[in-house]
Amino acid sequence: MLMQQVVSGLALGSVYALVALGFIIIYKATDVLNFAQGDMMMFGAYVNYALLVSGVLPVPLVILATLVSGVILGFLIERAIVRPMLGKPLFATVLVTMGVGICLRAVAGTIWGHQYKAVPEILSITPINLAFGLVISPFHLTIIIVSLGLVALLSLFFNFTRLGTAMRAVARHQLAAFLMGIRVRRIFSINWMISGLIGALGGMLIGPLTFLSPDLGFIGLNAFPAAIIGGFGSVPGAVVGGLILGVSENIAGGYLPEGVKNVFPWTVLIVVLMIRPEGFFGLYEEKKV
Amino acid sequence: MEAKKRKRRQDEEQEISKVWLLLVFAFVLTLPLYSNSYVMHIACVTGFGIIVSLGLNVLMGYTGQVSLGHAAFLAVGAYTSAILTYKVKMTFWLALPLSGAMAAFVGLVVAIPSLRLKELYLAIATMGYAFIINEVIVYWKELTNGTKGMIAPTVSFLGIELNTGHKYYYLVYAVVSLLTYFAYNLSQSKTGRAMMAVRDSEEAAQSVSISLVKYKIIAFTISAFYTGIAGSLYAHFIMVISPENFNIMLSIQYLVMLVVGGMGHLWGAVLGAIFVSLLPEGIRLSVRYLPSWLDIIDLQLFMYGLIIILFLVFEPEGVYARWLKVKRYVKAFPLSPRKQKGERIWRRWR
Amino acid sequence: MLRVESIETFYGKLKVLVGVSLELKAGQLVAVIGANGAGKSTLLRTIMGITPAEYGTIEFLGRRIEEEDPDEITRLGISMVPEGRWIFTDLTVQENLDMGAFTRSDREGIREDFERVYSMFPALRARARQRAGLLSGGEQQMLAIGRGLMSRPKLLMLDEPSLGLSPILVREIFRIIKSIHQQGTPILLVEQNMAISMTIASYAYVMETGRMRLSGVPEKILADEDVREFYLGEGKGKYVSRKDRWKGKM
Numbered sequence: 001m002l003m004q005q006v007v008s009g010l011a012l013g014s015v016y017a018l019v020a021l022g023f024i025i026i027y028k029a030t031d032v033l034n035f036a037q038g039d040m041m042m043f044g045a046y047v048n049y050a051l052l053v054s055g056v057l058p059v060p061l062v063i064l065a066t067l068v069s070g071v072i073l074g075f076l077i078e079r080a081i082v083r084p085m086l087g088k089p090l091f092a093t094v095l096v097t098m099g100v101g102i103c104l105r106a107v108a109g110t111i112w113g114h115q116y117k118a119v120p121e122i123l124s125i126t127p128i129n130l131a132f133g134l135v136i137s138p139f140h141l142t143i144i145i146v147s148l149g150l151v152a153l154l155s156l157f158f159n160f161t162r163l164g165t166a167m168r169a170v171a172r173h174q175l176a177a178f179l180m181g182i183r184v185r186r187i188f189s190i191n192w193m194i195s196g197l198i199g200a201l202g203g204m205l206i207g208p209l210t211f212l213s214p215d216l217g218f219i220g221l222n223a224f225p226a227a228i229i230g231g232f233g234s235v236p237g238a239v240v241g242g243l244i245l246g247v248s249e250n251i252a253g254g255y256l257p258e259g260v261k262n263v264f265p266w267t268v269l270i271v272v273l274m275i276r277p278e279g280f281f282g283l284y285e286e287k288k289v
Numbered sequence: 290m291e292a293k294k295r296k297r298r299q300d301e302e303q304e305i306s307k308v309w310l311l312l313v314f315a316f317v318l319t320l321p322l323y324s325n326s327y328v329m330h331i332a333c334v335t336g337f338g339i340i341v342s343l344g345l346n347v348l349m350g351y352t353g354q355v356s357l358g359h360a361a362f363l364a365v366g367a368y369t370s371a372i373l374t375y376k377v378k379m380t381f382w383l384a385l386p387l388s389g390a391m392a393a394f395v396g397l398v399v400a401i402p403s404l405r406l407k408e409l410y411l412a413i414a415t416m417g418y419a420f421i422i423n424e425v426i427v428y429w430k431e432l433t434n435g436t437k438g439m440i441a442p443t444v445s446f447l448g449i450e451l452n453t454g455h456k457y458y459y460l461v462y463a464v465v466s467l468l469t470y471f472a473y474n475l476s477q478s479k480t481g482r483a484m485m486a487v488r489d490s491e492e493a494a495q496s497v498s499i500s501l502v503k504y505k506i507i508a509f510t511i512s513a514f515y516t517g518i519a520g521s522l523y524a525h526f527i528m529v530i531s532p533e534n535f536n537i538m539l540s541i542q543y544l545v546m547l548v549v550g551g552m553g554h555l556w557g558a559v560l561g562a563i564f565v566s567l568l569p570e571g572i573r574l575s576v577r578y579l580p581s582w583l584d585i586i587d588l589q590l591f592m593y594g595l596i597i598i599l600f601l602v603f604e605p606e607g608v609y610a611r612w613l614k615v616k617r618y619v620k621a622f623p624l625s626p627r628k629q630k631g632e633r634i635w636r637r638w639r
Numbered sequence: 640m641l642r643v644e645s646i647e648t649f650y651g652k653l654k655v656l657v658g659v660s661l662e663l664k665a666g667q668l669v670a671v672i673g674a675n676g677a678g679k680s681t682l683l684r685t686i687m688g689i690t691p692a693e694y695g696t697i698e699f700l701g702r703r704i705e706e707e708d709p710d711e712i713t714r715l716g717i718s719m720v721p722e723g724r725w726i727f728t729d730l731t732v733q734e735n736l737d738m739g740a741f742t743r744s745d746r747e748g749i750r751e752d753f754e755r756v757y758s759m760f761p762a763l764r765a766r767a768r769q770r771a772g773l774l775s776g777g778e779q780q781m782l783a784i785g786r787g788l789m790s791r792p793k794l795l796m797l798d799e800p801s802l803g804l805s806p807i808l809v810r811e812i813f814r815i816i817k818s819i820h821q822q823g824t825p826i827l828l829v830e831q832n833m834a835i836s837m838t839i840a841s842y843a844y845v846m847e848t849g850r851m852r853l854s855g856v857p858e859k860i861l862a863d864e865d866v867r868e869f870y871l872g873e874g875k876g877k878y879v880s881r882k883d884r885w886k887g888k889m
Contacts, residue, residue, distance in 0.1 A: 033409060084602050092605035095548055095597065098541055102594030109587040162737065169727045169738050175689065176725035181713035181742035181790065221537070224413045263424045266417035270402060273414055277405040 004134055005250045011140035013246020014147035015206045016265075019223035020230065020238040021151065022198040028171040029191045032082065033094045036101035037199055038220015039108075040077075044070045044203030045212055046108055049119050059122050066200050074196020078189050086185075101217060108214040116211040143205045150201065151239050154194075158235065167191065225269035317462055321455045329454030333526055335566035336461035337519045342546045342562035343472045343555070344515025349544075350553035351481060352508035353488030354403075355412040358419025359543050362513040364426060364535035366392040366520025368433055371441035371530055381444040385521050392517020393510045395422070400509035404502055419540055426532045438531035441524035461522055468515060472555055475511070484508055488553075549600050551607025560608050568596065640665050640825065641686075641717075641794060646695030646705070648678075648685045655681050656692065657849040663794070663842075668817075668826040670836040672860075672870070673846035679829040680722050682846070683798050686827075687719045688712050700793070714742050716793030722802060724783040728772030732763055735771050735782055739789030748791070756785035759815060777808045784812070788819065795819065796827045801835070813839060833870045837861055845870075 019041060026034045034040075047069045051062040077100055085093040123142060127135040158164040170177040170187045177184050206219065223242065230241025245265050253261040260267070321329060341359060348354050366388040373384040399418050406414055426433050433439060444451045444460065451457045475481045483504050486494040491501055524530050542565060550561020572592045604611055641663040648656040655678050663669045673679045684690045686697055688709040697705040704712055713719075718739075727735050736756060740749045757764040760781040766774060771782060780800060787795055800816065801809045809832070817839040820826050830836045837843065837857040845853040845866065853863060860866055 027409075033412075081598060081602070085605075088601075088605045092548060092601045095544065096601045099594045099597035099601065102597070103591050106587040106591035106594060109590070162741070165730065165734050166738065166741060168729060169734075172727045172729045173725055175709075176721070176727065177738075178689075178709040179687070179713055179719055179721065179725070180738045180786075181710050182738070183710055218537075221416070225417065228410060228413055257428075260424075263417075263421045266420045269417050270414055270421075273406060273410060274402045277407070277410065 002251065005254055006247050007130070007134050007136050008140060009247035009250030010243060011136075011143045011246070012209070012250060013226075013243035014144045015202055015209070015242075016223045016226040016246050017151065017239045017242025018147050018198055018202040018205070019220050020227035020242050021154070021235065022195040022202065023223065023227050024235070024238050025154075025198070026191055026195050029167060030082075030188055031090055032097065034195065035094065035097040036077065036104060036217075037195065038217035038223070039101040039104040040070065040073055040196060040199035040217075041203040041206065041220050042212075042214065042216035043073060043104055043108060044200030045119070045207040045216060046112055046203070047200070048204045048207060049117060049212055050112070052120050052122065063204065066204055067197055070196040070198070070200025070203075071193045072196070074192040074194070074199070075189060077196070078192035082192065083185065083188070105214045105217060112212075112214070114214060116213050118211060119207040121208060139208060143209075146201070146205065148239070150198070151235060155235050163190075222265045225265040228269060229272050314466075317466075321458050324455075326454045329458050331567065331570055333454060333457055333461050335563055336458075336465050337523045337526075338543075338546060338562035338566040339465050339559050340468055340519035340522070341516045341543050342550070342558040343468055344512040344519070345543050345547055346552065346555065346558035347472065347475065347484070347515070348508045348512035349547055350558065351476065351488060352484040352505060354505060354508060355408055356415040356512070357412050357537070357540050357544065358415035358417070358422075359512075359516055360535040360537065360539035361419040361422040362392045362396060362516035363520040363523065363539070364422060364532070365395050365513075366517030367441070367524035367530050367535070368426060368439065368520075369517070370521035370524050371439045372432065374442055374525075375440050381521075381525060385518065388521035389514045389518040392520065393514035396509045396513025397506060399513075400506045403509070404505055416537065416540075419537065423532055423535060426535075433532075436531060436533070438529050441528055441530060443528065444525050457526060461526075464518065464522060468518070469555070469559070472515075476555060480504070480507065485553075545597055547607075548605070549597075549607055551609030554607075554609045557607050557609030564608065568593065640700050641827065642696075642698040643682075643686065644696045644698075646682075646685055646692040646697065648681055648690055648692045650681075650690070655849050656685065659695075659846070659849070659851055661844055661851070663825060663827055666823075666825055667841040668820045668828060668839055670828045670830060670840035670843040670857075671846055672830055672833045672836060672843060674831065676848075677846045678849040679846050680798050681849075683719060683721075683796050683827070683829055686712075686796065687717065713790065716790075717796060718787045718790050718792035718794070719796040720783045720787040720798060720800065722798040724779050726771045726774075726779050726782055726786075728770065730771055731768050732771055732774070732782055733767045735786050736789050739786035742790050749789070752789055752791065756788060759818075760785055776803050777805070777812075780804060780808075780812060781815075784815070784819075788824070792824065794825050794827060796829070798829050799831060800828075801830060801832045809835065833860075833866070 019037060022037045022040070023034055026032055026037075044066055048062065048066040051057055051065055052059075057065060077097075081096055081100055082093060085096055121139070123138045127137050128141060129135055158168055166177070166180075166182050167187055167190070169180065170182060170184055174184060177187075202220075203216075206216070210216070210219070222245075226242040226245045227238055228241070229245065230237030230239070245268065248268065249261060249264045252264050256264075320332060324332070341363065344362075345356065345359055348356055369391040370381070370384045370388040373379040373387060374381055379387075399415070403411055403414055427435050429435075444457075446460065449456065451460055483494070483499045484507070486497070486499050487501055487504050487508075495501060527534075546561035546565045547558060548561070549564055550559065551557025569589065572589045576588060576592075641661075643659065643661040645658045645660055646656055647654060647658060659678070659682060661669070661671070661682075671679050671682065681690060685692045686704075688704070688707050688711070692705055695705065696703060699712075699715060699717060702715070704715065707715070727738060730738070733753075736753060737749075740752065743749055757767070762778050763781055763785060766778065771779070774782060780803075784797070784800065787797075797816065800812055804812065813835050816826065816828070820839065828836060828840065837860065840857050843855065843857055843860050844851050845860065853860060853866065861871075
């Protein structure tokens with residue numbers, strides 16, 4: 001029974017890891033906390049839903065189109081709203097992302113209304129049998145594979161390509177990166193596009209787990225604890241944090257009184273921060289100007 | 290000679306400030322005489338916002354500690370007041386300060402694990418506290434009635450029931466004036482300066498033996514106290530409270546108040562609170578001129594978000610900072626103040 | 640190839656560079672000497688576009704660059720090794736050097752330059768795959784210089800390379816700087832250490848409180864009475880009058 005909960009928890013955890021990753025990528029490079037990440041995810045979920053329901057495109061193209069929409073959204077937000085904030089107090093930029101999140105919610109509400117919607121299933125629902133008598137739904141399995149696959153891909157990208165290395169350089173020391181001739185603004189743009197992609201992907205994966213509503217973005221907030229528990233600096237940190245959170249939330253939901261499950265991520269966060277103010281992988285080092 | 294001229298100018302400025310203050314006071318005092326209940330309603334809500342904004346300013350503006358969870362303190366104040374007056378049948382006049390105290394206590398409790406946290410983590414931790422407190426309110430049904438909501442009875446003053454906007458207005462703004470006065474004193478006091486030292490540089494403050502722990506805790510406590518008082522006033526105004534009133538959007542709203550008005554300045558906090566409280570009304574009024582097929586709620590939400598964005602892009606330091614710049618410009622008239630090409634040092638946040 | 644004319648740079652309201660002019664001809668190693676706070680680092684940052692000047696012009700290879708962004712200026716061929724080095728501490732030594740070559744795409748040439756840097760600084764070769772943050776101060780300085788060279792710059796600017804290094808290391812670094820110069824790279828060197836800088840410079844300027852005080856070939860600089868007194872610690876003339884005379888020189 002416990003192991004089964006762990007397995008289902010991994011699926012939830014993978015989504016958390018994904019959203020956390022979206023935060024971290026932008027934060028590392030630009031010091032900006034993207035409060036709109038959850039809402040970007042929500043938007044991707046809706047685009048995905050709309051395309052599936054309309055039946056206009058075959059499923060593989062729906063997936064592609066949703067991802068592209070995420071990239072475009074990320075690009076637009078960075079270009080139109082974040083870039084003008086360059087040089088302005090950082091705090092203001094963070095609040096701007098909140099404003100963007102609010103607008104996204106309003107737009108989604110206008111286009112699709114406030115009633116809860118169910119995303120059509122695109123995979124079969126018969127559970128797959130794993131070893132030891134554990135079962136997992138194909139969808140949960142997909143979530144885990146896709147999320148972890150993406151994380152692996154991004155790790156490879158950041159560590160073994162020149163562009164990825166440049167992004168790490170920008171994240172560590174923006175000004176020095178300028179001196180290398182790196183087009184830092186372009187790197188910011190790419191960061192946001194990647195986060196947009198991740199957001200859309202997260203939306204596609206989380207949509208079927210729960211019902212769609214314009215407030216779906218609030219679940220994205222739950223990913224904050226994941227990011228911090230893992231230590232807000234690293235890709236593996238996000239993953240570990242997300243998975244731990246997802247699994248423990250699921251287990252706790254089974255054994256602890258009602259209501260605790262909702263705030264479980266936050267309770268864990270506070271406990272972790274009390275023990276280790278820098279998060280587990282404590283990568284909150286002083287960054288250079 | 291220069292010193293005498295400067296002293297005279299300072300005295301003149303002080304006189305001007307006093308005149309402004311008198312005008313504001315007169316305005317506040319006489320507003321009910323020529324307003325209808327709608328305006329009074331808005332004025333009261335604005336008053337609550339001002340109190341919270343002042344409190345949040347003590348924490349964020351003076352001491353530099355971020356809080357994304359202030360709605361929780363509001364909730365604590367509101368529920369304490371409701372429980373004390375409705376269940377325990379205490380008089381409001383005792384419940385009010387006790388609500389503030391209760392909120393202050395929660396602020397203290399929340400502050401202790403937060404002392405070592407850095408900006409970002411602190412912000413998120415405060416969000417966490419707010420979520421947790423909210424859940425506690427929802428699930429402690431014996432105490433709070435959970436999601437069904439609680440009643441906060443009307444307030445009586447010397448036998449008169451304060452059951453209209455006009456009457457409640459005086460209560461609210463009496464409290465506002467008092468708390469503004471305290472906040473002003475705080476900013477000029479040694480404690481206030483110590484807080485600002487903590488904000489500007491923790492290492493430097495420590496090197497002159499300013500205790501970070503002491504002043505952060507004081508800041509959290511005072512900030513929560515203010516918000517708790519506002520919560521109590523709020524509860525007895527709308528008379529029925531439920532946990533949904535105190536969500537994260539409200540916390541964000543308070544943050545926006547400070548940023549729009551100007552963090553760190555007392556008048557900035559006040560102006561920001563006024564602006565943000567009047568905003569929904571402004572949007573509602575302007576919406577009437579737009580085509581009706583646009584869904585009202587979402588449009589209002591969208592405009593709210595848009596205005597936040599625009600404000601931050603064009604005036605990130607707040608209205609009060611802009612006001613100060615304008616004042617400097619006017620003083621230098623007819624010479625224009627020395628133009629400074631924006632220094633493109635790619636700075637980071639403090 | 641580089642001409643700076645009457646630039647004035649401000650930090651807020653404070654004028655830190657007052658009518659500063661400087662010229663660097665092809666193949667030269669020009670040194671700018673000054674005490675702390677003289678404004679020499681600011682000068683480099685202004686040239687590099689990090690703290691742009693409010694007035695004045697800067698011309699590089701015939702092109703005006705005072706309005707350009709730092710990354711563009713790097714792409715035009717000026718490479719700066721900053722005071723404080725600004726190493727990417729998370730990246731390995733190899734990756735740091737690779738970032739130096741970011742503006743280039745010729746794989747062969749880059750590989751050659753890796754070799755060139757490693758033979759110049761053998762200590763770096765040993766640590767090629769280590770995180771740069773783990774290097775000692777001297778090694779980081781070497782890495783910073785090596786990184787600056789990786790872009791095959793047309794002009795290399797060095798900001799106080801001797802800072803924080805032991806005398807032996809300083810001599811070693813300057814030996815290497817001299818050889819870089821001799822291999823054909825023009826250098827603009829900003830330093831506090833006048834003595835050693837004069838041994839490798841083709842031409843020099845002396846800066847004080849934001850102004851250029853003196854310029855000339857090293858022999859002339861070293862012969863100047865006031866330089867001897869204030870920078871080399873020689874001579875014991877009447878303090879007051881010397882100071883006045885020095886102040887009077889513009």
